Amino acid sequence: MPVRVPGLFTLVLHTHLPWLAHHGRWPVGEEWLYQSWAASYLPLLRVLRTLAAEGRQSVVSLGLTPVVTAQLDDPYCLDGMQHWLANWQLRALEATTLRNQEALRDFGSREHAEAGRALEEFDTLWRHGAGPLVRQLIDAGTVELLGGPLAHPFQPLLPPRLREFALGEGLADARQRFAHTPTGIWAPECAYAPGMEQGYAAAGVGHFMVDGPSLHGDTALGRPVGDSGVVAFGRDLKVSYRVWSPKSGYPGHPAYRDFHTYDHTTGLKPARVTGRNVPSEEKAPYDPQRADAAVDRHVADFVDVVRRRLISESERIGRPAHVVAAFDTELFGHWWYEGPVWLERVLRALPAAGVQLGTLRDATAAGFVGTPVQLPPSSWGSGKDWQVWNGEQVSDLVQLNVEVVDTALAAVDKALEQSATPGAPSPRDFVADQILRETLLTVSSDWPFMVSKDSAADYARYRAHLHAHATREIAGALASGRRDAAQRLAQGWNRADGLFGALDARRLPRP
Known part of the structure; x- marks a missing residue:
């Protein structure tokens, strides 16, 4: 049995897209929604349902913005998604018929099977949208739901009246969809302005996410903001950036499927990354076995990184530490095809390696909270300030x-x-x-x-x-x-x- 390391690890996922229904199809518009749905949301829910069926609890703090859940429950979008999946299956079938392109035919066969599985799963489980599926995961204790304000506004730039309204309506929207009112939120863009914690407290929000630099890089414990009692949890960049950063991360490995390279006949993505500076026309064909081996190596690497970080941070602060890794959900699948497989394996491997998993709510309940802090105006954007938005x-x-x-x-x-x-x-x-x-x-x-x-x-x-x-x-x-x-x-x-x-x-x- 592995030696249990001190502290708690929390994986936080932020699921968000803007309102895209009825506003264009390609290259930006509904296609963005359906790609993310097929590549990220379907496999993520599959992973979480599998873990829930095994009785695993407190696996992830799952942020779902009201604007994305509105689309995942919308009859128009559900109909559009079914058509998109069927079209994906047809495009894959077309790839299997191409002459003198053996690698693409083999790839098409695998894609055809994957599209068929997704279509059957969608027709069987998603008939009434995401709401019932997510509620089952919340009821099972597998996920903690994180909410947010309607339409994902940059809150610091809103007048207080509209800020209060957007947050209150966003929490009410979650309660209506999932029969659960979130007590934690992923603040849009992790944006914070001094005083916002008072609005959170008034709305019944007990904890929220900020980026690591907002806590001056010391993210080993959640920190109450001022005298509000509302706890800010910071993203641990040393751990999070191991997976994905502005410059590097696992998805760029040569074995993984290349996001940017299309076969223009079928619209499929049959190449692997191959190399950082390799042009699209010279990319090597995707090899599932090579990619699968890379996933295992990156799971082992991430587990080692988390273990070492928990040990070092616990030693530094003289008590068990809390490590938070946080990502956009769309990274897993949409941007990184192998991401959902990596996610499932890492969520099994961490407990097996002696790492305790828990949600942000668990961290608060277990006392992974330090002394009060005053936060600066901040975000998780470039410069960690507001420049991207103002x-x-x-x-x-x-x-x-x-x-x-x-x-x-x-x-x-x-x-x-x-x-x-x-x-x-x-x-x-x-x-x-x-x-x-x-x-x-x-x-x-x-x-x-x-x-x-x-x-x-x-x-x-x-x-x-x-x-x-x-x-x-x-x-x-x-x-x-x-x-x-x-x-x-x-x-x-x-x-x-x-x-x-x-x-x-x-x-x-x-x-």
């Missing part, structure tokens, strides 16, 4: 957001005031609801991130301005006394942006 490159979006939010709040306040009846409950206001829905989509942190990183920047700016236009159009009709026109406009925009059906403008804090 830098010069996105100053136009920052100004757009300020103007749209001011317009929206004024319009909603007026709408609710008009509909109020003294001595009686105010009725639900569909127009006010849609104004807030479009506003939250406008201020999604995804748009400035994509611009700053030059990743589909034109699409990101288009989306931000589209939702800003919707907000202004509805609010303008309302402000000019054309309530019927505002109602028609709200209904029209709702056909594309009808997510968060329980969003209720009446819960917006009053000015």
